[in-house]
Every structure is written in C-alpha cells, then in structure tokens.
Amino acid sequence: MESQELRNVGLKVTTPRLKILSLLEKSTEKHMTAETIYRLLSTGGEVIGLATVYRALAQFEAAGLITRHQFEGGQTVFELERGPHHDHIVCVRCGRVEEFYDKIIEERQRVISEKLGFTLSDHALTLYGECTPNCPKSHSA
Amino acid sequence: MESQELRNVGLKVTTPRLKILSLLEKSTEKHMTAETIYRLLSTGGEVIGLATVYRALAQFEAAGLITRHQFEGGQTVFELERGPHHDHIVCVRCGRVEEFYDKIIEERQRVISEKLGFTLSDHALTLYGECTPNCPKSHSA
DNA sequence: AATCAAATGAGAATGACTCTCATCATAAGT
DNA sequence: ACTTATGATGAGAGTCATTCTCATTTGATT
Ligand SMILES: [Zn+2]
Ligand SMILES: [Zn+2]
Ligand SMILES: [Zn+2]
Ligand SMILES: [Zn+2]
Numbered sequence: 001m002e003s004q005e006l007r008n009v010g011l012k013v014t015t016p017r018l019k020i021l022s023l024l025e026k027s028t029e030k031h032m033t034a035e036t037i038y039r040l041l042s043t044g045g046e047v048i049g050l051a052t053v054y055r056a057l058a059q060f061e062a063a064g065l066i067t068r069h070q071f072e073g074g075q076t077v078f079e080l081e082r083g084p085h086h087d088h089i090v091c092v093r094c095g096r097v098e099e100f101y102d103k104i105i106e107e108r109q110r111v112i113s114e115k116l117g118f119t120l121s122d123h124a125l126t127l128y129g130e131c132t133p134n135c136p137k138s139h140s141a
Numbered sequence: 142m143e144s145q146e147l148r149n150v151g152l153k154v155t156t157p158r159l160k161i162l163s164l165l166e167k168s169t170e171k172h173m174t175a176e177t178i179y180r181l182l183s184t185g186g187e188v189i190g191l192a193t194v195y196r197a198l199a200q201f202e203a204a205g206l207i208t209r210h211q212f213e214g215g216q217t218v219f220e221l222e223r224g225p226h227h228d229h230i231v232c233v234r235c236g237r238v239e240e241f242y243d244k245i246i247e248e249r250q251r252v253i254s255e256k257l258g259f260t261l262s263d264h265a266l267t268l269y270g271e272c273t274p275n276c277p278k279s280h281s282a
Numbered sequence: 283a284a285t286c287a288a289a290t291g292a293g294a295a296t297g298a299c300t301c302t303c304a305t306c307a308t309a310a311g312t
Numbered sequence: 313a314c315t316t317a318t319g320a321t322g323a324g325a326g327t328c329a330t331t332c333t334c335a336t337t338t339g340a341t342t
Contacts, residue, residue: 012339014289034330049291054330070211072265075329089259100253108246109268116239118230118270124213125266127250129259153308155320175299190322195299216298 009063016048020056024066024080031069031077031088031097071097071126089127094137150204157189161197165207165221172210172218172229172238212238212267230268235278 002021003013011017019041024032027040038053057078060066066078071090085106086099105125113120132138143162144154152158160182165173168181179194198219201207207219212231226247227240246266254261273279 012288014339016290047291049293051292051331052290055289058331070213072211089254089257091259092262098257098259100257102249102253105246105249108243112241112243113230113268113270116230116241117272117275118232118239118268119273120268120270121233122269123267124269126264127254127259127261128263128265129254129261131258132260134258153319155308157321188322190324192300192323193321196320199300 005065009065011059011063016052017056017059019046019048020053021060021065024078031079033075033077035075037078069124069126072128087125087127089129091131091135092128093130094135096131096135098131146206150206152200152204157187157193158197158200160187160189161194162201162206165219171240172220174216174218176216178219210265210267213269228266228268230270232272232276233269234271235276237272237276239272 002018002025005021006013006017020037023037023040029036034050034053034057037057038048038050041048041053057066057068061068061078065081067081069077069079069088071077071088074095084101086101087105089098089100090096109123110120130138143159143166146162147154147158161178164178164181170177173181175191175194175198178198179189179191182189182194198207198209202209202219206222208222210218210220210229212218212229215236225242227242228246230239230241231237250264251261271279
C-alpha cells in the first residue's frame with residue numbers, strides 16, 4: 001500500500017499524496033512532468049492543486065521515492081525510484097525515452113571524480129539521438 | 142580577430158556580438174550565464190540589452206562557436222567551443238566546475254546507442270560531488 | 283469529539299527567457 | 313563617402329514553469 005510508503009519516509013498520509021503516488025505507479029508512461037500528473041488527476045475528477053503536485057513531488061524526491069530528470073528542451077520529468085539506477089537516451093525527433101545501465105560508465109565516473117579530488121554524490125547522463133529506423137516522426141516512416 | 146570568426150559562420154559583425162565574444166574569450170571564468178555576461182558588459186559601461194545577449198548566445202550556439210550546459214539547480218551556462226570535447230564535474234557546495242574527458246565513456250555511449258537502435262547525436266554528462274578537501278565552503282575550511 | 287500542527291488550493295509572485303516593434307547600424311552598391 | 317535595404321538592437325511586454333502566500337481544511341493524536 002502507498003500509505004505505508006509515505007509513513008516509511010516520514011510523510012503524513014494525505015489524499016493528494018496518495019493519488020499522485022498511485023498515478024506514478026499505474027501510469028504506462030514512466031517519465032512524467034508535473035503538469036501531466038496534474039492534468040491526468042484533474043481529468044480523473046480529482047481536485048488537486050498544481051502547487052500541491054509540485055510540493056508533493058519535491059518531497060517525494062527528497063525522501064528518495066522518485067527521481068527528477070531535466071532533458072534538454074523539455075520540462076522536468078519525474079519517475080518512481082524502483083529497481084536499479086539507470087540513465088536515459090532520448091529521441092530528439094519523437095521524444096521517446098529509453099533507459100540503460102552501463103557498469104563501465106558508472107565505474108569510470110568514480111575513477112574520474114577521485115582523480116579530480118571530488119567525492120561523487122550524483123550524476124546526470126542523457127544521450128540524445130534518433131530512434132531510427134522506427135521513429136514514428138521520421139520522414140520515411 | 143573576433144570579426145573574422147563571426148563572418149566565418151555567416152553572422153553580421155556588430156558591436157554587441159564582438160563584445161560578447163571577446164568577453165567569453167578574456168574572462169577567467171569559462172562557464173558563464175547570460176545574466177553574468179550582461180552584467181559584466183553593463184558594468185564595463187557597454188549598453189547591450191539582455192535580449193541581445195540571449196539572441197547572440199543562441200546564434201553562437203547554432204553556429205557552433207559556443208556550447209550550452211544546464212547544471213542542475215543553476216541557470217544555463219555557456220562556454221566557448223575551443224579545444225576537444227569535454228564533460229563537467231560540479232561541486233555541489235561551492236559551485237566550482239572542472240572539466241574532464243574520458244575516452245572509455247565516450248565509446249560506451251556509442252555502443253549503447255547502437256544497441257538501442259539510436260543514432261547518437263549528442264549527450265550531456267555532468268557529475269556532482271564535493272571538491273573536498275579543498276572546498277572553500279567546507280565547514281572545516 | 284477536540285486539538286493543533288501540517289497540508290492544501292487558489293491565485294499571486296517570481297525568474298529565466300523570448301517576443302514585439304520602433305529605431306539604428308552594417309554591408310553592398312553607387 | 314552617400315544611399316539603401318536588410319538585418320540587428322534595446323526596452324519593455326509577454327510567456328511559461330515553478331514557487332510562494334495565506335486563509336481554510338485535513339490528519340494524527342489525545
Ligand atoms: Zn528512467
Ligand atoms: Zn523517435
Ligand atoms: Zn566546459
Ligand atoms: Zn567545492
């Protein structure tokens with residue numbers, strides 16, 4: 001139950017938080033903007049303010065329940081933090097987002113930070129390209 | 142001369158563009174926001190509108206003269222495109238930015254995109270950490 | 283059920299960035 | 313150098329995502 005997840009991270013269990021969490025869980029789209037979440041909930045008949053959506057997402061992120069990604073040119077997207085860490089590749093034509101994990105890249109990042117005297121705490125890696133030949137927005141499609 | 146650089150990429154040679162380009166070249170800080178550039182020019186007595194700074198930077202980027210980076214939590218920063226490609230590591234405490242290039246990471250990115258059926262066109266990699274033990278904002282400093 | 287801190291919704295405010303448009307400067311032609 | 317046409321500029325208005333304010337409501341505890 002989502003209620004427990006909220007309690008576990010020290011957040012009060014409220015209707016807006018539950019609705020947002022379960023939307024993130026049920027949605028087929030893993031990566032969603034605050035606006036999208038707001039719109040989907042509104043369409044579903046819920047009365048949840050946009051400010052509340054932003055607030056809840058910020059808290060979920062601070063609590064480690066979700067992560068935030070800033071793909072270039074787009075709005076910030078959020079996704080549930082489930083399963084192992086991964087990075088993203090985004091189609092610059094149709095916007096499709098795929099995930100990947102590369103052990104070698106992750107290791108190199110540690111080595112590089114150490115060499116530069118940094119204590120690594122986070123990283124953001126996003127690849128951009130075209131998902132040819134299957135891109136729905138390709139001219140030849 | 143910067144004038145030639147502008148002509149080479151098909152941009153008219155104007156005073157604002159020259160001032161902006163030469164500020165980017167002379168500045169000790171490699172990575173600057175539009176606001177910073179605007180402020181430095183204003184302080185230097187130049188009358189250059191903020192809109193002009195943004196316009197010029199966008200054109201320089203399109204022409205390949207500069208690159209744009211979006212570090213998390215901060216504004217967009219720009220830097221002259223000189224020398225080989227590199228990625229960045231940012232101190233989350235003091236904001237210091239260091240550059241690095243890792244052949245292995247760059248190669249892996251190609252391999253990964255191919256495997257996923259993407260034609261790679263760009264990527265953004267930024268590491269975040271603390272530049273201990275030399276961080277000027279460290280408590281123990 | 284009573285209490286009170288915390289959360290919420292609505293709308294105002296913010297901040298980075300872009301657009302509009304009247305004026306101005308550059309580059310090409312004379 | 314002078315004219316002209318095209319493109320650039322500055323000032324300020326506009327946009328859009330996100331955050332803030334505050335009166336009201338809700339949830340956890342008693
Ligand atoms: Zn993801
Ligand atoms: Zn595509
Ligand atoms: Zn750099
Ligand atoms: Zn530091």
